[in-house]
Amino acid sequence: GDSVTQMEGPVTLSEEAFLTINCTYTATGYPSLFWYVQYPGEGLQLLLKATKADDKGSNKGFEATYRKETTSFHLEKGSVQVSDSAVYFCALSSNSGYSTLTFGKGTMLLVSP
């Protein structure tokens, strides 16, 4: 079946540091890939998405590139802020059949001033 593997956290960074959160996936066919962010006490927000190989999703300074050859969708940001502290979930949706989201376990990011 489909699965998503994320690096374990917490990831602890100082403000303005470079961020990478690794995500790899296993799926049949050509899934769509997503990053969701969850701030403390809130629901999930769609951060970015990519629907085919080599697509780059971007939003609010975050980027991720759909790499089919390495089955990866790593999240990056050049300069993190304290307000980026949250839990980040990588997810996929297989576009064949009747598919819903498969989530990774989530990675907590803590950014200090």
Added chain:
Amino acid sequence: DTEVTQTPKHLVMGMTNKKSLKCEQHMGHRAMYWYKQKAKKPPELMFVYSYEKLSINESVPSRFSPECPNSSLLNLHLHALQPEDSALYLCASSRTVNTEAFFGQGTRLTVV
């Protein structure tokens, strides 16, 4: 507008109570979902409605009863819950089942 609205935000209920969670979206989405999220875990899918019909029930106990009165509304009826059912309950919607989902802010449920 990508808003999914859930009410209430917080709910405390006894094990013999009956309560309902409500979810609303006005994006014209035809798929709606209920998820359960425990602390430090990803959301777990409970139910999927597609075109107002229940499409997926992930073996959820019958003390949880979903209802989709129309294409904009989704309810989750709760009865005789257990303390281990305490969690954040998230509603989501998407244009169709295989497209990106948008989540509400959740209802924080505590069963006492």
